[in-house]
Amino acid sequence: MNGFDLSAILGRSDYVSMLVHGIEMTFVIYLGSWLLAMTLAILLLALRMSPMRFGEPVVKAYVSYHRNVPTLVQLMLWYFGIFTLLPDGLTSWLAAHNAETIFAVIGLGLCQAAYFSEDLRSGLRSVSPGQMEAAKALGHSYLSAMRYIIMPQGVRNGLPPLINHSVSLFKNSSLAIVIGAPELTHAVKEIENLSFRTFEIYLIGTVLYLVFSLLIMSGGAYLSMRADPMRSARA
Template identity: 40%
Template sequence: MPELSFAPLLQGDYLAWLLAGLQLSLLLTGLTLTTALPLAIVIALLRISPLRPLQLVGEAYVEAVRCVPLLVHMLFWYFGVPELLPDGIKETVYAGHIEVVSAWAALTLYTAAYMSEDIRSGVRAVPGAQLSAAMALGFSYLAAMRLVVLPQALRITFPPLLSQTLNLWKNTSIATVIGTAELMYQAQRVESATFRGFETFALVTAAYLSVSLLLTALAQWAQARLSPNGARR
């Protein structure tokens, strides 16, 4: 049985590769949050719109995205979408960071579909009388939603949105299938170079677990502090 040793992986190029992968995974998570959350709010507002055509648009988006595996989304944005571009633009796109951009697009659309359902539930939890009162005071429907209802809804849905962020963090690992140099990609690179599979993936597991536990603790704290039924200390 070969001797286990983490020392070779905690120095030099191997450590640099793993840290670069961790950094890109965190960057993907952060970038996706900044784009998925606004999109999720828009989709949630479509779902609860008083206009039936807008409701259908929101419902179609959510069902179309949630019924397709994230892996397929990744492959579609990496292999499929660029093929629709003119040859000159396609060559430019593939010469750049197409892997990161494709992963970002897929994660954004996928995450927004799930977040929108949490936000929609939060909006429905706000008493309807508040919307009616705001409109009676002269607010338009959109202004009442933006200034009165949505702030309360986002406070209610903050804990489940953090749980969706945890799912997003784990989902970044799927980006390895399109060559995105995130943590799993770099782990496979290190394992191939060192043949230390146990040590490599033990470190990667610890990294995923550490960030996941941090997000879980934050979600539990938010549930206790920010939920309408939680105790505010």
């Protein structure tokens, strides 16, 4: 190892383009799984709150599985296990279309949906039942009370854990390296193998992850501040 030299990496256009591609893929995985997780979380919550009798145990089992099995094992089960059970046509289509990335999105998204739905649920539960009764008494229908009275308060209360879990999801996107998705950690490892400048490239990778995590955290803090009713009351 000869002297600390960031330019040995940042000065080479091939390494820089590998890094940029890694960042792109990390964000594809992050945004894809975030959207999948949020959509599923809302559906799970609706199922849980619906009067259907099988709704609650199904959602509970879903949440319990995804919270108690390590995310890495879930990803492995998807990519090494379920992938091989799919029909041949689908398997070859997936293999031709970045199966690693697709399964990373599916695995991380399904796992995170369990956390998101619990966050939303605890947010909604913190709104007192009197709110719904008062809204009904004022002439709101169930849906309109949900839309204008319950949801705004519930989402606001659930915001801090949602933000924390969004950051975790971003960090967990690095697990996709285990199934071979070409994201940022993968790019870092590859550049390390090519350049032997372990310290420099790890430092670059760490700083990149840190910057994006802090951006997500501060974006979340801004959202929480915006959603704070006391702020508009003070203004």
